[in-house]
Amino acid sequence: MKPSDNSMRKLLTAILAASLAGPALAFDLDSDDPISVSADSARLDDGKGIATYTGAVVLVQGKTRLTAERVVLYRSVEGLNRIEANGSPARYQQPVTSGEGETDAKALNITWSAPDKQLTFEREAVIEQNGNVFSGDIIHYDTEQRVVTAEGSEDTGDGPGRVEMIIQPRSSNNSTQ
Structure with a gap:
């Protein structure tokens, strides 16, 4: 019996969500750690609440790191609410909160939205x-x-185009020698 495409998608999404459940992939606005940005150039439009950084941009908060060719930060009266990054590719890295390892994400466009509590990786x-x-x-x-x-x-x-996954087998403590 062959599973339907829909049931296979649900299964794969569940597996991926479980594998990514350790980190809360995002910048933490409630953190005491400041967000620091370095770049080749910067333009701040204080009236619109938009800061644009270009050229080897590195944005860091604690151990969370975003690198890109261009990053735009959007601020409202509540504070930072959106980050848009572009690169070839832009890269987002964050340590796994439970266990060892790191989440390493790449895309041509990465968007973080505080109100939606969502990260989007595109292209x-x-x-x-x-x-x-x-x-x-x-x-x-x-x-x-x-x-x-x-x-x-x-x-x-x-x-x-297809969504693709590679899922590593669970390591076994009962290996024979």
């Missing part, structure tokens, strides 16, 4: 964690509900 998106790999054209990660949703690319004539 050539790949998330790696402890040997598990998840790729797709668009990957959304709800940092509060810890739900991952992924989409393949549109059909370009060669067939639609």
Whole structure:
């Protein structure tokens, strides 16, 4: 009996969500750690609450790190509420909160939205964690509900792009020698 595409998608999403459940992939506005930014150039429009950084941008909060060619920060009266990063690729890294390892995510566009509590990786998106790999054209990660949703690319004539996963087997303490 072959599982339907829909049931397979639900299973794969559940597996990925479980594998990514350790970290709360996002910058933490409630943290006492400041967010520091370095870049080749910066432009601040204080009236609009927009800061644009270009050229080898590095944004760091604690052990969370975002690198990109261009980063735009949006502030409201409540504070920082959106980060948009572009690169070839832009890269997001954060240690796993439970256990060892690191989440390493790459995409041409990365967006973090504080109000939506969501990270979005678009175009050539790949998330790696402890040997598990998840790729797709668009990957959304709800940092509060810890739900991952992924989409393949549109059909370009060669067939639609697919969401792909590599899931490592659980290590066994009962290995024989």
